Amino acid sequence: MHPAYSVILFTTASGAGYGLLALLGLTGASHGAASSFVFGATSMLLALGLITAGLLSSTFHLGHPERAWRAFSQWRTSWLSREGVAAVITYVPACLFGLAWVFGGNDTLIAILGYLTAIMAMVTVFTTAMIYASLPTIRQWRHWAVVPGYIVLAIATGAVLLYALATLFGRSGIPALGVITMAGLLLAIIVKLAYWAGLSRMKPKYTMGDATGLGGTVRQWEVPHTSENFVQREMGFKVARKHALKLRGICIGLLALALVMVWAGFSFGGAAAPVLAVAAAVLAGIAVVMERWLFFAEAKHVVTLFYGEQAV
Amino acid sequence: MTSLPDTTNPGQKKLGLVIDLDTCVGCQACATSCKEWNTQGYSAPLTDIDPYGPDPVGAWLNRIHGYETGEGENRRALHFPRSCLHCETPACVTVCPTGASYKRAEDGIVLVNPDTCIGCKLCSWACPYGAREYDADDGVMKKCTLCVDRIYNENLEPEDRQPACVRACPTGARHFGDLGDPNSDVSQLVKSRGGFDLLPQMDYKPVNKYLPPRPRRSDENAVPAAKLETVGKGDGSAAERFFSWLDKALS
Numbered sequence: 001m002h003p004a005y006s007v008i009l010f011t012t013a014s015g016a017g018y019g020l021l022a023l024l025g026l027t028g029a030s031h032g033a034a035s036s037f038v039f040g041a042t043s044m045l046l047a048l049g050l051i052t053a054g055l056l057s058s059t060f061h062l063g064h065p066e067r068a069w070r071a072f073s074q075w076r077t078s079w080l081s082r083e084g085v086a087a088v089i090t091y092v093p094a095c096l097f098g099l100a101w102v103f104g105g106n107d108t109l110i111a112i113l114g115y116l117t118a119i120m121a122m123v124t125v126f127t128t129a130m131i132y133a134s135l136p137t138i139r140q141w142r143h144w145a146v147v148p149g150y151i152v153l154a155i156a157t158g159a160v161l162l163y164a165l166a167t168l169f170g171r172s173g174i175p176a177l178g179v180i181t182m183a184g185l186l187l188a189i190i191v192k193l194a195y196w197a198g199l200s201r202m203k204p205k206y207t208m209g210d211a212t213g214l215g216g217t218v219r220q221w222e223v224p225h226t227s228e229n230f231v232q233r234e235m236g237f238k239v240a241r242k243h244a245l246k247l248r249g250i251c252i253g254l255l256a257l258a259l260v261m262v263w264a265g266f267s268f269g270g271a272a273a274p275v276l277a278v279a280a281a282v283l284a285g286i287a288v289v290m291e292r293w294l295f296f297a298e299a300k301h302v303v304t305l306f307y308g309e310q311a312v
Numbered sequence: 313m314t315s316l317p318d319t320t321n322p323g324q325k326k327l328g329l330v331i332d333l334d335t336c337v338g339c340q341a342c343a344t345s346c347k348e349w350n351t352q353g354y355s356a357p358l359t360d361i362d363p364y365g366p367d368p369v370g371a372w373l374n375r376i377h378g379y380e381t382g383e384g385e386n387r388r389a390l391h392f393p394r395s396c397l398h399c400e401t402p403a404c405v406t407v408c409p410t411g412a413s414y415k416r417a418e419d420g421i422v423l424v425n426p427d428t429c430i431g432c433k434l435c436s437w438a439c440p441y442g443a444r445e446y447d448a449d450d451g452v453m454k455k456c457t458l459c460v461d462r463i464y465n466e467n468l469e470p471e472d473r474q475p476a477c478v479r480a481c482p483t484g485a486r487h488f489g490d491l492g493d494p495n496s497d498v499s500q501l502v503k504s505r506g507g508f509d510l511l512p513q514m515d516y517k518p519v520n521k522y523l524p525p526r527p528r529r530s531d532e533n534a535v536p537a538a539k540l541e542t543v544g545k546g547d548g549s550a551a552e553r554f555f556s557w558l559d560k561a562l563s
Contacts, residue, residue: 063431
């Protein structure tokens with residue numbers, strides 16, 4: 001599958017934003033109002049800014065962005081529509097929570113809004129993952145680790161961001177946050193390793209003989225057109241699949257390095273803690289962009305069987 | 313609405329094509345007549361970008377592949393037209409976030425409303441058959457309409473009220489009809505020739521059917537060529553030689 005940059009930017013930025021939002025909701029629910037106005041406002045704006053930037057970038061790949069509002073209508077059958085609806089609904093508890101949390105509202109109110117925000121943030125990430133996981137045409141996306149992968153990476157990147165913010169505001173010593181961040185990164189590594197192990201074990205299911213109905217061995221001797229068409233460009237993307245193994249290694253390596261940096265900053269603290277935390281956030285960000293690029297590049301669509309692929 | 317209509321009623325109309333892989337000669341007449349009709353009809357325009365340049369790309373609703381199958385004496389090359397199969401359970405319709413993609417309850421035709429399509433391309437991802445092609449210039453998805461603007465068009469002569477591809481096929485390799493009616497010509501044809509579905513394992517339940525190439529004829533069951541006409545009795549008599557000479561002289 002062709003990795004569209006707008007979709008990669010959307011799913012990674014909004015994923016990190018929703019992860020951060022969910023953790024801020026839980027922070028508010030357990031600790032009450034934000035420790036300072038500047039910290040609260042900065043972190044809420046970062047979360048909502050990432051989400052909004054991601055949502056806007058997702059409209060860039062549309063042929064008619066001005067009609068995007070129509071996508072809220074088919075939630076009965078379409079996961080893409082459900083994602084749009086969930087994303088918009090999440091703004092309601094998120095904005096109310098942000099106001100209550102930043103301006104120091106009632107603790108019970110903050111807790112209720114915080115939990116609601118966290119739940120809706122995760123529901124939205126879940127609907128994003130289901131857009132891919134529900135397609136019968138791409139077996140790599142039917143793997144059990146696809147949905148957990150989206151959710152865990154959202155939480156991990158959100159946690160690293162929150163950890164970096166907290167250390168910048170001189171609050172690096174919160175044990176729960178450090179543990180959650182390290183656990184999130186570790187879980188992200190485990191889920192992605194499981195996914196890639198699953199892909200390596202995945203045996204082809206459909207052949208060119210199945211696609212054409214001719215059975216047995218079928219060879220292509222003539223393509224229907226002189227240059228690549230939309231179907232080949234969109235669904236037949238093969239560029240750099242040969243580098244997939246290296247890229248997987250770099251991606252896991254970056255996540256592991258981020259984990260070590262968080263651990264070092266958390267354990268030894270000092271003046272280096274904020275630098276290490278910000279560096280960890282940057283590394284985790286690069287890793288998740290690579291992971292999302294691979295998610296598309298490694299996905300093989302059934303339609304490629306009509307264009308010379310022997311089995312998918 | 314992207315919810316699928318209930319098409320389980322007996323006698324439900326399922327309009328579709330039956331494509332004969334035995335007689336298709338790969339002339340591309342169906343593809344070009346499809347493009348010609350549909351670039352001015354329901355799907356208009358079917359944009360070609362850089363059509364005469366080094367890297368042309370354009371939206372076509374019908375593509376003709378060439379495949380080779382079988383081994384040894386049974387090896388054969390065949391032409392394989394590929395277009396929308398108007399599936400009974402098309403995931404391309406249910407994934408559509410706007411309701412622009414829909415399946416008609418009355419005849420099962422799968423269409424895209426070009427006025428509400430946002431061009432997200434998710435439907436093309438959901439189709440295993442590569443039937444949908446995005447028109448980057450128009451910003452919406454294009455697909456076979458089964459020439460919905462021909463088959464019911466009372467301004468056309470009755471014989472023209474069929475899809476442009478079917479009308480154009482010079483070898484009669486394309487057939488159009490109601491595959492929901494077991495007694496229709498197309499259903500009978502599918503039955504007698506062993507018509508099949510593409511990728512039945514994926515459970516999209518395509519309406520269009522393909523007819524397999526007929527088995528190669530062996531020498532024993534081959535129909536002998538017509539005997540050459542002989543002049544006269546062929547007995548070498550004077551009369552036979554005379555008529556033979558006359559035949560040559562007049563030829």
